Amino acid sequence: MSLLQRVKNFVRSKSIHVAYVDVGSCNGCDIEVLACLSPRYDIEQYGIYVHNNPREADILLVIGAFTPGWEEKLRSVWEKIPDPKAAIAIGNCPISGCVFNRPHSLIDPPVAKHIPISAQVPGCPPRPTEILSAVLAVAPVVFKDYEVKKR
Amino acid sequence: MKRTVDVSIPVGPVHPCWKEPARVKCETKGEYVLSAEVELGYMKKGIERIMRGRPWQEVMFLAERVCGICSVIHNMVFIEALEAISSIPVPDRAALLRVVVNELDRMQSHILANFSYCYTIEHETLGMYLLDVREKVMDELERITGARVTCAYIVPGGVRFDLRAEDALHLRANLAAIEEEITRYMGMFENGPLIALRSREIGILTREAAQEACAVGPTARASGMPETDRRLRHPTYQKLGFTPVSREEGDNYARIMMRFQEVLQSIALIRMCLDSLPEGPIRGGGIPGAGEIAYSGEAPRGELSYFIKTDAAGRVLDIAIQTPSIMNIEACCHYMLKGVASLADVPSTFVSSDPCIACTER
């Protein structure tokens, strides 16, 4: 492994930018993601920065069952994120549709049909600590030696 | 009214300041916003369509998931509507416990809304302080109900869990701490000169406009309409001698201060409940039956109405939910945003009305 790669690995493990996108949830997971920002959980002490801008994000948190309004848009949000990137499904909705996956609903779960999902955090809603540990667990796996793996 | 315009600047659906997706298309002249049009459809799950024909035991959990932020009140209004249909009595202790949990929920929702506003006007310090206080409220919610969000605490004829003596003690101690901190942050917000520059006289909603858009909740009360508070018509709140607060300015500043005041009011209400909490059962009996009703309650964002029709087995035949955010976001986008002097004020004005798109679209 080259020195440059080692530097990149180190830097990437200490600075993870997160964007979240709500594709039709009940809001419960949104507020748990927001709670991660609070001084109690203090997401920034792990080098994770939440600022909800896809163009500078590394990790996309996808919340909610997939609604028709997002048909082409989620894909375009995903394409705007620069490589290396990963998407994490937060809550039951993006995994299975949760309570909304019934006859006559308008949703189209799972989200994995529309963009590649690297990890799933089940729960309705999951606790902030679970979201935090999922981000911390996924990031090193996806970002480590990215250039080497790409070759 | 729809018009074709030359310069229409879209804000959203993915926006750094917004928790949820919505798209506001602002028709502008320079930076001056002439009018705004909103495009929804990013959160429409069709909850009312799923609910139809299902037993109340299932609809109860679906109702909670109309909105995750104010889940307790959705639960409460749905269950109280069922109770009103089939005249199920509620023990006194349970009625007061409902108020306790509902007010805790209102506190966390208001604090979250104020956090969002502070975050949007880039006052992150105050925002983080508020988020820290909110965790204390969430702790209390979890201690009483067993879950942070979507706790399904209220069931027909009572509540699920009793408030233990040690929990009550903990709640009182935490309330004192929360009150002290909220008073301090309220002072910071009230006297911050830069906050005033970003908030005062911006996004004004006049009383007439609020009436026309049927604005409710803190948004309406900040424009001088205290009579919109549904808690005035709730028997338990009437017993507690509840009187709403209101302000006259109708700008962003007034709406945020309104929420701070209501948090303090909620603390007082919870204390009153704890003082007058009688001993006794927390859950009576009763089976939901057939009937039809329109029932309203005061959610953190305003008046929430359920129109329900059930059959003899307790199945929900027809249901329509009117959430407060519908009216408030409409008031915001079609009245407040008109005449906002700069595009930079569009997100902050939008957030000041405490928009909840998940409620709006269901």
Next chain:
Amino acid sequence: MSGYLYEKDLSSMKYAILTSTRHDRMVREIADDLGIPQLRLRRYIMDQFDMLLMENLPARYEQGKRLTAEAPAAERDLKTHLYSRAVPLIQEEQMECIFSRVKEMMENGMPEKEAVSAGRRLIREAILA
């Protein structure tokens, strides 16, 4: 290929809003009142209103009905407030124009009932035009 980047056909989402219980009831009532086919009215609402206004229509309609009941006789029968402010089917200036024509007719000796139904016809024409 050129096209708007984000603009998308919203009619299916708008239709989903309009088919909820209360919206449906409201559309039926207005259509009966003005004598417009329901489908035409739905299409008109979907073309003219943005989605948020559509979501809020039942609340505004109820409020408008309450306020209209308190208005003076001719305005109450013509429902000027209801159809121009609460549910803005036609613009206010247009409504004022129609209302002044109705008043004129009444001053010229036409019975109130006939004048109001003539005014309603004008509203219908304005919507169907």
